[in-house]
Each structure stands twice: as structure tokens, then as C-alpha cells.
Amino acid sequence: MADHSGARPFRTERFKAFVDAVVAIAMTLLILPLMESVSDAASGHIGTADFLAEHSGQLLSFGLSFVLIATFWMGHHRQYRDVEWITGPLLWINVAWMATIVWLPVPTAMIGQMDADPLQAVVYIGTLIMTQVTTLAGWLYLGRHPELTTALPQTIRAGVVGDLAAILLFAAALAIAVAASPDGYWGLLLLLLSDPMSRLLNRLFRQRAPEQPPPPAPLTT
Template identity: 85%
Template structure:
């Protein structure tokens, strides 16, 4: 009895192009609610200053989500820059990642057009956390399947630590947003601590690795 044939990994060219297209569409979708608001403002003979004042929250949520998606895309580009082949499981990890990107314009529109409540913060920041979780899953998969590319061990380690730091900070921001609703989104400023948090986690992991006992080597007698 023969084993079932394993799926052959495929090259990353179409995969990367598809990801780029999905991200571009998601970033474009962010602007559509603002375009509708401009049309409504024009129908109501609203001045530019009145429009900017009335829709300031919508403009801020657009700018924040646009920046976050751009940051996620740049991180994804760095993560898969030296990956030459993609397997089925890795593809599904990235499909989950893309789902969070495509979904983000929905909670963004909720922030800009609806009254703020704790569940809204859970939906928005929870989406950001899931984006980081799927990115971390990609690093862990690449760490176990080094044959898929030439990504260095150091790159994988630093990438995983960076995602773990982001998950921690997003989780803290979510707790602040829920506790301080409706003014809790300022907790997202915790992301400015990403670099120091990553460096701290890196030192902790190095210290743990250095403190771990070396495996015993059996010698023949």
C-alpha cells in the first residue's frame, strides 16, 4: 500500500501578486464611506470646514486604518521576501491573514459613522489582533519548514518576537478601549512602544535560551 501523494509546493509569484491585490482593494474600500459623506455634504450645501468638523472621527479612523494596513502589508512583504515556495497550509494561513485585512474597512466605517461602544472596540482591535496572530502563525510555520526558502533563523526569530509584542500591545489597547469607552481608542498609542517591547522580549528569550541546559551527549563505553 502506497502513501497518498503529498501536495507539491508552488512558487510564490502568483501568491504575492494576489496578496498585493487584496491589500490594495482593502485600502481602497476604506475611502468609500468618506466619498458617500462628501456627496451627502454637497447635497446639504455644507462648507468644507463644516464637513471636516462633522466628519473628523471618520477621517481619523480612515487615516489610522490606512496606516495600519500599509504597515501590515510592508511586514508581510518582509516576511515572504525570501520565501520561494508556498504549501497548502501556509496558503491557508495567508488566506486567514487576508480575511482580517479585507474585514478591517467594516469596523473602520463603524468607528466613523456609529456611536462608540465597548463591542465596537472589540470588533476593531480584535481584528488587528487576529492580523498579528495569523502573521505569527506564518513565522512559526516557516520556522518548521525551512526548505520553503532562504529566510534566516534570526529573521524568523525577530519577526515572531515583533508579532508577539504587537499582540501584547494590541491586547492592552483593547482592555483600555473597553474600560474607557467611548474615549478608549487612545490606548492604541501603546503601539509606539512596539520597538522597546520587542527588544525586551528579545532579551528575555535570549536569557532563557542561554540558561537552558545543553543536551547531554551519550558516549560509548
């Protein structure tokens, strides 16, 4: 195997196991504020119905972030399923990705326990955007170093387009959340448009791509 970026690449087994462990810990951290709230409710002799009503914000933010982290992990699994070698730069891209995942429980707790304000939306949805940006960086790096993966070029291009679509939708959701604060998080429903947005971007890129010249005619004698 050739040397890449001045450092010897290594196999992906420990890397993937480490990522899985980090994601599992982050998803577990999401539940901790709710566990503390249950203890407080028990001390105050609050009934189940009152607890659910009083902490509906925490429950919703937990469910939303749990689904988002699970979705990010599934996307990461698909992205690195065919990657056979990891280089230093690609490893640091993934360290940045993991940092956004580990940080997400903090703004999740803010949504569930604090009064909503525009800055809170920036912190929460901004974190989601950065997760997607680091995923996009991984696709772009793999596109420039196809020797690291057995994925087809079409698969890498589809990953790039999908991440661009998600970033645009997250940015639109952020604008809605800031403008409609404190009730603007419904803008995240725009993510349901990921597939139509990806198809639109694919069409735009195909229109802007230069046409390939026709193959030369065979020589005749």
C-alpha cells in the first residue's frame, strides 16, 4: 500500500469500533437530564401525567436528538462501509465529526430545560450543520483518494450531493428557527425534503457539467 499524506495508512477495524463507541456514549448522555428530572419528580411526589406534561420539552428534544444521532451514525456506516484504509487527515475529519456528536447532548439539554431564544437555535442547529459539514469533508477526501475505498465514484458523488442537500436544508431550518423563535424548531421538518433536494442538485450539476467529447472513430484501412 502506498504512503498517503506523509503517514502510513491503517486498517479501519479499530477506527470503526471507536466511532461506534463514541456514538453509543453520546446517545446515552441524551437521557441523563431526564433521569435527573425523574429523581426530582419523585422527591416532589409529582404524578406521571404531571411529569410528562411538565417535561414535554425535554422528552421532545431527547427524541429528536436521538433520531438525529442515529441517522448520522447510519450515514457514517454507509460512508465508511467500503473504506479499507484510514489516513491521518481522514482520521482528523472523523475526530471533528465525533466532536459534534458528543457535543449534541449539551444543546439538547438546553432546549429541554431553558427558555428558547435565537442563540439557542444557532447552537443546536449549528451543531447539526457542522456534523453534516464534516461528513461532506469525508466524502470529498475520499473522492480525491479513491485508493482508500472500494466505493464506486457514483457512490461518492451521491454522498457529496446528499450532504450538500442536507446542509442547505439545515441552513433553511436554522433561518426559520431564528426568525420564528421560540417556536421555530418545526423548521427541521424541512429535512423530509432531503431526497427531492438531492435530485434537484443532481440535475443542476449535470446541466453545469461539461459534455464529454465523443470517442474517436476507429481507424479504417
